[in-house]
Amino acid sequence: MLPTHAQSYEQLCSDFAWNIPEYYNIGVDVCDKWAERDPGRLALIHVGRDGASRAYSFGEIKEGSDSLGRMLLALGLAPGERIGILLPQAPQTAMAHVASYKIGCIAIPLFALFGSEALEYRLHNSGARVVITNADGAAKLAAIRERLPQLRAVFSIDGAGPGVQDLQQAMAQHPADLTPLRTRADDPAVIIYTSGTTGQPKGALHAHRVLLGHLPGIEMSHNFFPFEGDRIWTPADWAWIGGLLDVLLPAWHHGVAVVAHRFEKFTGEAAFQLLQDQGVRNTFLPPTALKMMRTVAEPERRWRFRLRSVASGGESLGTELLDWGRKTFGLTINEFYGQTECNMTISANAAVMNTQAGAIGRAAPGHTLAIVDDQGAVLPPGAQGNIGVQRPDPVMFLQYWKNPEATAAKFAGDWLLTGDTGVMGEAGYIRFVGRDDDVITSAGYRIGPGEIEDNLLQHPAVKMAAVVGAPDAERTEIVVAIVVLNQGFVAGDELKQEIQQHVKTQLAAHEYPREVYFVEELPMTTTGKVIRRQLRDLVSGWRKG
Numbered sequence: 001m002l003p004t005h006a007q008s009y010e011q012l013c014s015d016f017a018w019n020i021p022e023y024y025n026i027g028v029d030v031c032d033k034w035a036e037r038d039p040g041r042l043a044l045i046h047v048g049r050d051g052a053s054r055a056y057s058f059g060e061i062k063e064g065s066d067s068l069g070r071m072l073l074a075l076g077l078a079p080g081e082r083i084g085i086l087l088p089q090a091p092q093t094a095m096a097h098v099a100s101y102k103i104g105c106i107a108i109p110l111f112a113l114f115g116s117e118a119l120e121y122r123l124h125n126s127g128a129r130v131v132i133t134n135a136d137g138a139a140k141l142a143a144i145r146e147r148l149p150q151l152r153a154v155f156s157i158d159g160a161g162p163g164v165q166d167l168q169q170a171m172a173q174h175p176a177d178l179t180p181l182r183t184r185a186d187d188p189a190v191i192i193y194t195s196g197t198t199g200q201p202k203g204a205l206h207a208h209r210v211l212l213g214h215l216p217g218i219e220m221s222h223n224f225f226p227f228e229g230d231r232i233w234t235p236a237d238w239a240w241i242g243g244l245l246d247v248l249l250p251a252w253h254h255g256v257a258v259v260a261h262r263f264e265k266f267t268g269e270a271a272f273q274l275l276q277d278q279g280v281r282n283t284f285l286p287p288t289a290l291k292m293m294r295t296v297a298e299p300e301r302r303w304r305f306r307l308r309s310v311a312s313g314g315e316s317l318g319t320e321l322l323d324w325g326r327k328t329f330g331l332t333i334n335e336f337y338g339q340t341e342c343n344m345t346i347s348a349n350a351a352v353m354n355t356q357a358g359a360i361g362r363a364a365p366g367h368t369l370a371i372v373d374d375q376g377a378v379l380p381p382g383a384q385g386n387i388g389v390q391r392p393d394p395v396m397f398l399q400y401w402k403n404p405e406a407t408a409a410k411f412a413g414d415w416l417l418t419g420d421t422g423v424m425g426e427a428g429y430i431r432f433v434g435r436d437d438d439v440i441t442s443a444g445y446r447i448g449p450g451e452i453e454d455n456l457l458q459h460p461a462v463k464m465a466a467v468v469g470a471p472d473a474e475r476t477e478i479v480v481a482i483v484v485l486n487q488g489f490v491a492g493d494e495l496k497q498e499i500q501q502h503v504k505t506q507l508a509a510h511e512y513p514r515e516v517y518f519v520e521e522l523p524m525t526t527t528g529k530v531i532r533r534q535l536r537d538l539v540s541g542w543r544k545g
Contacts, residue, residue, distance in 0.1 A: 079104030203401030213395025217344025318454025376412030
C-alpha cells in the first residue's frame with residue numbers, strides 16, 4: 001500500500017517500495033485470502049436489470065470459484081490454457097476470473113456486446129479452450145463454432161442449449177474444495193485485447209503481478225484507497241482493463257465491496273440514481289460517462305450521493321469537466337493515465353498534489369516515466385515527445401500474444417512507448433497532447449485535440465465534441481470539429497460561426513475549427529473512446545461530397 005502518512009507527493013514516492021513476492025496468485029489474493037479471514041465479508045452487490053440487488057460474500061465467491069475451477073480441471077485444462085469469459089458485470093464473471101487464476105489458466109475477458117467477427121478473431125488468436133457466457137453470447141458463438149477448432153466447451157449461465165452446457169448444473173457436480181496452483185508472480189494470468197482503433201486488436205499478455213503493479217495508481221487516484229466504508233462502482237465493463245484491473249480486482253485485493261450493474265443504456269440520470277441507491281463512495285467514471293452526466297441539470301439537488309473519490313482516465317478531462325466535478329461532487333476528480341499494455345502509471349491525488357490545468361498527473365509511485373524521442377532518448381522538460389515508461393515495471397505486459405514483432409516495436413531501448421504524445425514540466429506534471437496520429441500539424445503548429453474539445457464543451461450548444469485534422473494544401477492540416485448538440489439547438493451556419501468564434505476568442509486563433517460538422521452521435525470504441533480514425537474518414541467523405 002501507499003504510505004498514507006505522506007504529506008506530499010515527494011514523500012509519497014520516497015517512502016514507497018515494491019513488494020512483489022516470488023509466488024503470487026491473483027485469485028488467492030482477491031478471494032481466498034478474505035474468505036479464510038472472514039467468509040461473511042461483503043464482496044459484491046449485484047444490481048439486476050429490474051433494480052433488485054443481491055449481496056455476495058467472499059465466502060460465496062470462493063465456493064463458486066472453487067467449484068468452477070474443479071469443473072474446468074475435470075475437462076483436462078492445463079496451466080497456461082485460455083478461458084474466454086464472455087459476460088457483463090455479474091457474479092459469475094468474477095467467479096470465472098478467480099477460478100481461472102487459481103488453476104493457473106489464462107483468462108480472456110470478452111466484451112458482451114462484441115459481434116461474431118470480433119469474437120472469432122480473439123478466440124481464434126488466443127486459442128481459447130473454453131468459453132463461459134450467457135444465452136446472448138452462446139447464440140453468437142453458434143455462428144462461428146465450427147471455425148474455432150480449439151474450442152472444447154461452452155458453458156452458459158442461462159442454461160443448456162445446442163452445443164452449450166448449463167454452467168450451474170456443471171458446477172454443482174464438483175465440490176468447493178479447490179487447491180489453488182502455486183503460481184509465480186511472473187506466470188501469465190490474463191490476455192486483454194486492445195480496443196483496436198487501428199488494425200487488428202493485439203492481445204496484451206499480463207502476469208499475475210499486474211494486479212500488484214496497479215495498486216499505487218489505484219490508491220493514488222482514489223485519495224489513499226481504501227478508507228473504512230469505501231464501496232466502489234464503475235460503468236466500465238470488466239472485459240476491459242479499466243473495469244477489471246482498475247476496479248474489481250484491486251478493490252477485492254483490499255477487501256472492498258464492489259457494486260456490479262450493467263445499464264441497458266447508460267444515462268446520466270441512471271448513474272446518479274445508482275450512486276445514491278447503492279451508497280457508492282468511490283467510482284471510476286470514464287470521460288464519456290462524465291460528459292453524459294454533465295448534461296443532467298442540478299444533480300446535487302436531485303440525488304443524495306456522498307462520494308469520497310472520483311477517478312477518470314482514457315482521455316484528458318480539461319478544465320470544464322474538472323470544474324463541473326467540483327461543483328457536482330464536492331471534490332476534485334483525480335485523472336489517471338495508462339493503457340492496456342502498461343496501465344495506471346500516471347495519476348493525480350488531490351489530497352497531496354495541486355491540480356494543474358491541462359495536466360493528467362505525475363508518475364505514480366514505483367513507476368518511472370519520461371518524455372522520450374522515437375529512439376528512447378529522454379527529452380528535456382517542456383519538450384513534446386512520446387510518453388514512455390521504463391522497464392522493468394510490475395504493471396507492464398509480458399508480450400503481445402503470438403506477435404513478437406509488435407512486442408519489439410513497442411519498445412525503444414528500456415522505454416515502453418505508449419503511442420501517446422505528451423509534455424512533462426519541471427515539477428513532473430505530464431500534459432497529455434494526444435495519440436501520435438491524433439496530433440494536428442497546422443501552419444507549423446502541433447495542436448492536440450483535447451484542449452479544443454474542452455473549450456467546445458464550454459459552449460452552451462455543445463453536448464459532445466471531437467476534433468481531428470484534415471489535409472490542407474496551405475496549412476498541412478486544418479482543425480475540424482465534429483459536434484453533438486444539446487437539445488433545443490438547431491444546426492446551421494449561424495451556430496457554426498458562433499462556435500468557431502467561441503474557440504477563436506477563448507482559446508487561440510490558430511486552433512479554431514475551420515470546419516464544423518454536426519452529427520447525432522460520435523463513433524466510440526467499446527471502451528468509450530472516440531474513434532478518431534473513423535471521424536477522419538467521415539470528414540474526408542463529407543469534404544468530397
